[in-house]
Amino acid sequence: MLGRRLTLLTVTALALGLAVGCSRKQPPATDDRPRAEPPPATENAGDADAARRAEEEARLAREAAYGSIQDMIFFDFDRSDLREDARQTLQTKAEALRQFPDIRIRIEGHADERGTVEYNLALGERRADAARAYLIDLGIDSDRMTTISYGEERPAVDGHNEAAWSQNRRDEFVIIGG
Amino acid sequence: MMADFRVPLLAEPATWVFPRLGWVSSRALKSAHPELTSKLAALALVPLMLLALSVDATAQQEVRLGIRGYVDEKINVAIDELMPQNAAARTVAEILAFDLDYSLRFNVLEGNPGVVRASGPGPDYESWAIFGTQYLVTGTVSPTGAGYSAEIDIHHIPFQRSISQRTYALPDPGAAGFRMAIHEISNAIIRELTGEEGIADTRIGFASRRRGDKEIYAIDYDGANQYRVTSLDTISMTPDWSRDGARICFTTFVSGDPDLYCAPAGGGRAQPISTNPGLDMAPSISPDGRRLALTLTKDGNAEIYVLDVGGRSLRRLTYNLGIDTAPSWSPNGRQIVFESDRGGVAQIFAMDAEGANVRQLAFGGEAHSPAWSPQGDRIAYVERMGGRFQIVTIPADGGGGTVLTSTGDNEDPSWSPDGLHIAFSSTRGGGSDIYTMDWDGGNIRQVTRGGGYVSPTWSPKLGSQ
Numbered sequence: 001m002l003g004r005r006l007t008l009l010t011v012t013a014l015a016l017g018l019a020v021g022c023s024r025k026q027p028p029a030t031d032d033r034p035r036a037e038p039p040p041a042t043e044n045a046g047d048a049d050a051a052r053r054a055e056e057e058a059r060l061a062r063e064a065a066y067g068s069i070q071d072m073i074f075f076d077f078d079r080s081d082l083r084e085d086a087r088q089t090l091q092t093k094a095e096a097l098r099q100f101p102d103i104r105i106r107i108e109g110h111a112d113e114r115g116t117v118e119y120n121l122a123l124g125e126r127r128a129d130a131a132r133a134y135l136i137d138l139g140i141d142s143d144r145m146t147t148i149s150y151g152e153e154r155p156a157v158d159g160h161n162e163a164a165w166s167q168n169r170r171d172e173f174v175i176i177g178g
Numbered sequence: 179m180m181a182d183f184r185v186p187l188l189a190e191p192a193t194w195v196f197p198r199l200g201w202v203s204s205r206a207l208k209s210a211h212p213e214l215t216s217k218l219a220a221l222a223l224v225p226l227m228l229l230a231l232s233v234d235a236t237a238q239q240e241v242r243l244g245i246r247g248y249v250d251e252k253i254n255v256a257i258d259e260l261m262p263q264n265a266a267a268r269t270v271a272e273i274l275a276f277d278l279d280y281s282l283r284f285n286v287l288e289g290n291p292g293v294v295r296a297s298g299p300g301p302d303y304e305s306w307a308i309f310g311t312q313y314l315v316t317g318t319v320s321p322t323g324a325g326y327s328a329e330i331d332i333h334h335i336p337f338q339r340s341i342s343q344r345t346y347a348l349p350d351p352g353a354a355g356f357r358m359a360i361h362e363i364s365n366a367i368i369r370e371l372t373g374e375e376g377i378a379d380t381r382i383g384f385a386s387r388r389r390g391d392k393e394i395y396a397i398d399y400d401g402a403n404q405y406r407v408t409s410l411d412t413i414s415m416t417p418d419w420s421r422d423g424a425r426i427c428f429t430t431f432v433s434g435d436p437d438l439y440c441a442p443a444g445g446g447r448a449q450p451i452s453t454n455p456g457l458d459m460a461p462s463i464s465p466d467g468r469r470l471a472l473t474l475t476k477d478g479n480a481e482i483y484v485l486d487v488g489g490r491s492l493r494r495l496t497y498n499l500g501i502d503t504a505p506s507w508s509p510n511g512r513q514i515v516f517e518s519d520r521g522g523v524a525q526i527f528a529m530d531a532e533g534a535n536v537r538q539l540a541f542g543g544e545a546h547s548p549a550w551s552p553q554g555d556r557i558a559y560v561e562r563m564g565g566r567f568q569i570v571t572i573p574a575d576g577g578g579g580t581v582l583t584s585t586g587d588n589e590d591p592s593w594s595p596d597g598l599h600i601a602f603s604s605t606r607g608g609g610s611d612i613y614t615m616d617w618d619g620g621n622i623r624q625v626t627r628g629g630g631y632v633s634p635t636w637s638p639k640l641g642s643q
Contacts, residue, residue, distance in 0.1 A: 115546070116504070116546040116547050116560065116567075116589060116590070117385075117415055117416055117590075117632065117633060118416055118459060118460045118473070118503050118504050118546075118547070119501060119503060119504070119517070119519075119524060119546055121429075121436065121457055121459055122457065122459075122473070122475070122479075122480035122501040122503055123501065125456065125457055125475050125479075125480070126479065126501070129479075147456075148434075148435060148436075149436070149457060150413070150431075153387075153390070153392065153413045153415070154390055154413075
């Protein structure tokens with residue numbers, strides 16, 4: 001019974017994680033809360049507008065931060081060292097993470113379909129660890145990041161060619177709190 | 179021991195044994211020339227021998243690369259039509275013929291060539307002898323209240339007498355155990371005529387990929403009776419069948435983080451075995467069943483450990499910055515073969531079960547997934563060649579490799595318990611399916627169909643489990 005509930009929870013969590021991971025253009029559901037609140041009643045319409053504008057700006061800033069935090073990074077074949085483009089992406093991420101210290105993330109390492117299942121699981125973990133280590137170097141608290149590897153099990157792009165493989169050798173960054 | 183079982187043979191004169199090229203699997207013959215089997219009798223023996231030669235050559239799809247023979251001399255055995263000629267009797271005959279042929283210890287003639295009709299109470303020994311038959315299986319498969327009763331006789335043709343009569347109870351053909359009960363008859367015949375243990379009562383476990391998830395399944399070694407072992411609705415992968423046959427252990431994401439679980443091999447509730455932070459993967463159960471070699475990343479990167487299953491103690495075997503994974507036990511439980519990319523590219527290494535005496539075994543290209551043969555003398559693994567994965571075997575004490583496959587990507591070799599066959603996954607047919615082949619790469623047979631099947635693990639002998 002407990003196992004069944006755990007399974008459901010896991011599946012739900014994974015589904016949510018994937019949904020967040022796939023829809024970075026949309027603000028996450030948690031951001032709807034401030035927006036849904038009615039504007040405060042006040043006699044000064046200008047103040048209300050300013051407050052609304054500030055709120056909107058904060059929302060947009062947070063949305064932008066979510067976006068850059070969720071940007072994927074990519075790896076060369078059978079490598080887990082960070083390419084220059086990946087480092088730049090991670091530096092942008094680090095700024096966003098510093099700006100919103102309440103945000104916590106799960107780094108998911110992935111591999112392309114070439115190679116064995118077991119090796120790719122280990123390789124995906126290395127890739128997730130590489131991003132985590134670099135973010136720690138950039139000053140992000142290690143407690144804010146967890147890692148997991150999916151190996152070759154969850155390709156982003158179907159296909160059996162370099163175009164697909166290059167998109168599948170990646171780290172995904174899933175916001176799990178904040 | 180073997181000699182004891184061969185007593186009926188006594189000292190047979192070599193002269194009466196037909197040259198092997200006069201024998202061809204009736205299955206191959208039928209598939210090539212279906213109309214011929216009933217007319218065999220009309221053919222003179224010399225044309226038959228020539229025909230057999232040509233059929234054999236075309237039926238062999240991949241070239242056999244003989245390393246050395248594990249089976250010295252094949253025995254010519256014929257399986258007569260079983261009486262009465264009902265569906266159950268035909269199924270019994272078909273399964274016996276498949277199993278005996280598969281065992282690599284027999285040349286099998288299935289069905290009656292036509293001229294060989296019993297004139298008296300026993301078979302027409304002299305006619306069967308013309309076909310080079312050494313042993314003949316005859317019998318009846320009769321309905322009983324609860325299924326069928328198979329009375330199987332084995333005859334020694336040169337000595338013109340029955341050497342064994344046994345009765346086997348078979349469940350209803352619709353029952354789950356029907357085919358396995360017939361496989362048991364095959365094993366009894368193999369034991370009777372060779373003194374060796376057959377593998378007809380084995381299954382192959384594997385992972386099935388569907389919609390991003392994977393579940394563990396199993397199937398009879400001949401491709402019948404596929405069933406589901408896990409229903410965890412997540413990624414469950416890389417199964418390993420315990421040497422007592424009772425459990426299948428695997429890596430699963432059921433708790434979110436990849437952990438090791440074991441489930442009853444027949445299906446049922448999976449129990450956690452190893453649930454460290456990070457990866458718990460690549461289980462390999464020791465031959466005595468007491469230890470589990472596995473890969474953990476809890477201490478930084480992928481290292482190999484041995485878990486004492488009873489005492490729950492954990493011992494770390496490898497210490498380096500590379501990925502060390504895919505452990506596989508030697509049959510005596512004293513050594514472990516594994517893969518490591520400590521030198522930059524994944525390669526095959528072996529070490530003592532305590533982690534000492536590490537040595538590299540294969541020196542080719544990128545290599546993965548080693549599997550130590552149950553006979554102990556060879557190790558199968560996967561090597562990348564020209565961008566594709568192929569199955570290779572090498573002597574366990576080192577030395578040159580033999581490439582067994584050439585078409586598509588071929589991965590995850592797993593030995594049959596007799597060490598004469600290898601299960602593997604291959605994309606030769608498009609999607610990834612499970613296949614088996616002989617130890618030397620011959621007789622490639624497709625076990626699953628439809629694609630999405632990976633990571634085979636060959637069960638031990640299951641008997642009536």
